[in-house]
Amino acid sequence: MILPKAIQPGDTIGVIAPASPPNLSNLKKAIPFFENLGLKVKVGKYVEKVHGYLAGTDEQRLEDLHNMFLDQEVDAIICAGGGYGTGRIAASINYDIIKTNPKIFWGYSDITYLHTAIRQQTGLVTFHGPMLASDIGKDDFHPHSKESFNQLSEPEEIIYDESYSKLTTICEGEAEGPIVGGNLSLIVNSIGGDYEIDTRGKLLFIEDVDEPPYRIDSFLSQLKHAGKLDDAVGVIVGDFNNAKPKKDRPSLTFEEVLDDYFKPLNKPVLSGFNIGHCQPHYAIPLGTQAKLCTHTKTLTIEPGVIGGSS
Structure with a gap:
């Protein structure tokens, strides 16, 4: 595990768009x-580029990613937005550049693919958190979401309990391990490829947006058959914004789908975390050690940064 350096006033944030074109106004x-x-x-040089549903060609988005890690003036990299496209560049990334120039890397949604690939190829701890165009530049960006960025300037343990949001126990228990995961559909997209998520001995975190229950069911079914649920020591269920059935068809509820897959696991599963496509959106490091306890309804996460920048 490689912890990036904390940032301090005067440091520089690099902004890239490795997926879809961001809303430039936001x-x-x-x-x-x-x-x-x-x-x-x-x-980044190509952040304003548009190539269909991509923020520039694969080569342009890859160049911005590499350049921000190579740029010694840049102390942290925060993604402009998500959408689609990071899976297209994962195999072309020079992971040695990242490993020899470790720094804060922050984003969520489609950025999940990069979180998994970077962590498994380099050991670098990355951050699942709000992005510029998707969150920060919007009028409803929540003060609590803003506070999440404090963890980048000083190493601090995160203790998420019911003072943040109501948490629901799906399966009782207590477990420790590194947090991995992110957007559920992107996790499923990794199955069978070179960057397939490894959940062995890990706490699996999942979230998603605008997916009806039958789609979430299909994602969890694939994770189950791939052994990812059995391999994990526990599951952290983040926000599933607008996980509603289609009006013209009968459906299980989102909660019933979760119960079907998680109640038989015999390991801790806690849902209701405001982490994902929501406001407030609490940021967390991925790759650091954490403890999930349903008895106290807490998720305790070790710091994602060390020291200060030079």
């Missing part, structure tokens, strides 16, 4: 948020 409105924290912002 992106520009998000930049003052970092400037008010005393940080500089450097936007």
Whole structure:
């Protein structure tokens, strides 16, 4: 495990768009948020490019990713938004560049594919958290979401309990292990490929948006058949925004789907975490050691950064 250095006032945030074209108006409105924290912002060369549903060609998005890790003036990299496209560049990434230039890497949604690939190829701890165009630049960006960025400036343990949101126990228990995962559909997309998620001895975190119960059922079915649920020591269920049945057909509820897959596991499963496509959206490090306890309804996570930047 490699912990990136914490950032301090005067440091520089690099912004890239490795997936879909970000909303540029929201992106520009998000930049003052970092400037008010005393940080500089450097936007990637190709962030404003549009190539169909992609933010530039694969080569352009890959170049921005590599350049931000290579740039010695950049202390952290935060993605502009998600959408689709990171799986297209994962096999072309030079992971030695990342391993020899470790720094904070932050995003969620489609960025899940990069979180898994980077961690499994380099050992670097990355962060699942709000992005510029998708969250920070919007009018409803929550004060608690803003506070999540504090963990980047000083190593701090995160204790998520019911003071943040109501948590529901699906299966009782207590377990410890590194947190892995992210967006459920992206996790499933990794199955069978070179960057298939490894959940052995891990706490599996899942979230998603705009997926009806039957789709979530199909995702969890694939994880089950691939052995990912059995391999995990516990499951953290984040936000599943708009997980509603289609109006014209009968359906199980989202909660019934979760019960079907998680109640028989005989390992801790806790749901209701405001982590994902929601506001507030609490950021967490991926790859650090954590403890999930249903008896106290807590998720305790070790810091994702070390020291301060030089």
